[in-house]
Amino acid sequence: MSLTNASPADAAKSAKSASHLLATLPTSARNNALTAIHAALSQSKDEILAANAQDLALAGKAAENGELSLSIVSRLDLGKKGKWEDMLKGILDVRDLDDPVGKVTLRTRLDDGLDLERVSCPIGVLLIIFEARPEVIANIASLAIKSGNAAILKGGKESTESFIAISKVISAALESTEVPNNAIQLVTTRDVIPQLLDLDQYIDLVIPRGSNELVRYIKSSTKIPVLGHADGLCSIYLEHSVSQEVAVRVIVDSKTSYPAACNSVETLLVEEAALEKLLPPVAQALLENGVSLRCDASSKTALTAKLPAHSSAILQDAEATDFDTEHLSLVLAIKTVSSLTEAVSHINTHGSHHTDVILTSSAPLAEQFMSSVDSAGVFWNASTRMADGMRYGFGTEVGISTNKIHARGPVGLEGLMIYKYKVRGAGHITMEYGEGEGQKPFKHEKLAL
């Protein structure tokens, strides 16, 4: 890992060149590098926490002056219970995942002595732009090395001293390994992001990890593919046949277990036939959990009739914009729909193609919903918050994508891979194949993987 003061173009160029070497290293070389980084960081805890203390002191002052929120200051603190240990454990967890490089996904005998093979390989150079949390740098460096990709890292300025300290330790650790130092580069100079976003000849994929605003800015500022999601406007469709218990459990979990998460529910679509019996207990449970309900006219009428006066008094009227807003807080918009078709149409038009749920006891309706909704995650009787790489069993999560190509939904290491086709022949030429005289057909025999 090098801490670069090079120009963005030089940094990206050297990362590209390092990526070509990194792509050829065997599993063991990449894993050994992660072991070395883990050991070096373990031994350097004191100096890194000292650097982190400098960041914290500056941030504390900024918070006193009202220039920084206390929640950001808290996220900077590497010394917080368990954080340092989690960071170190994360490196070994990534090391111990299956190697995503070199997986053969297709093998065809084109003709005798002429075999085609499709094999996974790293994408090349990643640009990862993230915000304050200093432990993210170790996580990202691990993911990049494990997947054989070079990476240029640009972190939030509040963690600069921590990043520099961690980066020096990683850099020294890599010296003893086969992973080239330039494969992981930390860029700390200001205002380089626009320049980096312009370097599509060297950088193959941008991964922004941070706020919606950061992602939106990056998506609108580069021709390089961006892996991520700007919005998480998830919906739940409450159909009348589901049990009250499932409805209450899933909706409360989807809304309240972590309201600031992108996979929290923002819109509840209630089937008319569910207004009277199912919506009231759901609404009551949400209100008891501190959720503000923004209701359309039909749902408000239904709730006012059924809820105790002190509950219905705090119901709010939904504005049209509520159904296009990711509140990221304890606010839920409620809309009445006549049917599954109307629910699906609302979701496909107003949603963000992240994760949407149907609550129903009908398997055919559930299957229809799951095939019709154009989202990365389509769930039946489960919480929106299940949409997560760790919960899906991917071992790690690079991000959640709402893209329609390459990778969609929670993205694990596979999302950092592409493939190449290898053909091994013995002097085979195309002019000998075809339907003309003296020409022969290809065999196209599928071979075992």
Place this chain on the structure above:
Amino acid sequence: MSLTNASPADAAKSAKSASHLLATLPTSARNNALTAIHAALSQSKDEILAANAQDLALAGKAAENGELSLSIVSRLDLGKKGKWEDMLKGILDVRDLDDPVGKVTLRTRLDDGLDLERVSCPIGVLLIIFEARPEVIANIASLAIKSGNAAILKGGKESTESFIAISKVISAALESTEVPNNAIQLVTTRDVIPQLLDLDQYIDLVIPRGSNELVRYIKSSTKIPVLGHADGLCSIYLEHSVSQEVAVRVIVDSKTSYPAACNSVETLLVEEAALEKLLPPVAQALLENGVSLRCDASSKTALTAKLPAHSSAILQDAEATDFDTEHLSLVLAIKTVSSLTEAVSHINTHGSHHTDVILTSSAPLAEQFMSSVDSAGVFWNASTRMADGMRYGFGTEVGISTNKIHARGPVGLEGLMIYKYKVRGAGHITMEYGEGEGQKPFKHEKLAL
């Protein structure tokens, strides 16, 4: 299929809406639509050829005035021997391919009663921009319907009457099927391309089929992902251990079997140790096939010493730009390199990441080359021209991609697919999982596909 005079935004919006319905249709409904299109076109040969004759007449005049090349006029002619039959057969060939929709590629039991499934689904709306050949419209409509994607088609203006005639027939045929008419739209009004390229809220992927200039223009004019390649600068590395027979066969096929193709070789990298014995017979065979050789100093010296005078007299000196140029004609640039490492470095820097070949008898060198070269196709002792969807056995080819994400190399129907995650539960919520008190771990059991 509708022939639209709607604004580009309205066309794209209605295509999006049609795509949501199309994505839910079963295999049989999509296949039946292709059968119906095939039958309708068969019955409408006369009227379509009459429309085609109008295009041909206009194009003929333009050619007389020197405004259009004769090769374009020839490509317009649907009545040319076998063309009409090939077009019709292509529709049934696509129909009979495996359905790419609904393939389950991952299945995990997250917990009892909570299953995760990753299933292939269409991308959504494709924008396909192509040049003159009128039969392409039937091919593209087939690929889109088969893969469950809506498509907006914009063809070259020289084929307007043919496109309109074919499109009317397809549109009428679709009326009797479950495929919505708006799923395939032909845009014929001029100057709509820039507007379409701006509609990233509706259009998910752009596929340009045409000249390098067209692809380059599109890549630089849109935020929508583009599937394709602007350049095909393919190289062959001639290592000294390969047999003369293999060297001559493969290099001649790679250069002369179709010089205008993107998978033809443009640069020959010759190992120093191969200059004296292997290069002369290769050069002689190329010269006999009418290839102009642009040589660096070392290769020219070696050839001048070995070739007969009348051959060496026509050798040309390579300029630096020759190694960065896709000649697309019977021109080959020859450069001497000291080793495989130098060859790989030249290819990774000057190539277009399309298809590159090593000619050698050494398996370790071949494997090193194939893992080090950052290209969609890396071949050992086979012609660059093997890089082709039909030759690879994909049944069809949507295009050849040099992208580093999503799809790389020859792209079949798979390249028009993404996936979604389906989760089927029974009221499962996230708050019950974890390491806290009363929480449980996920099971993450792999299930059979």
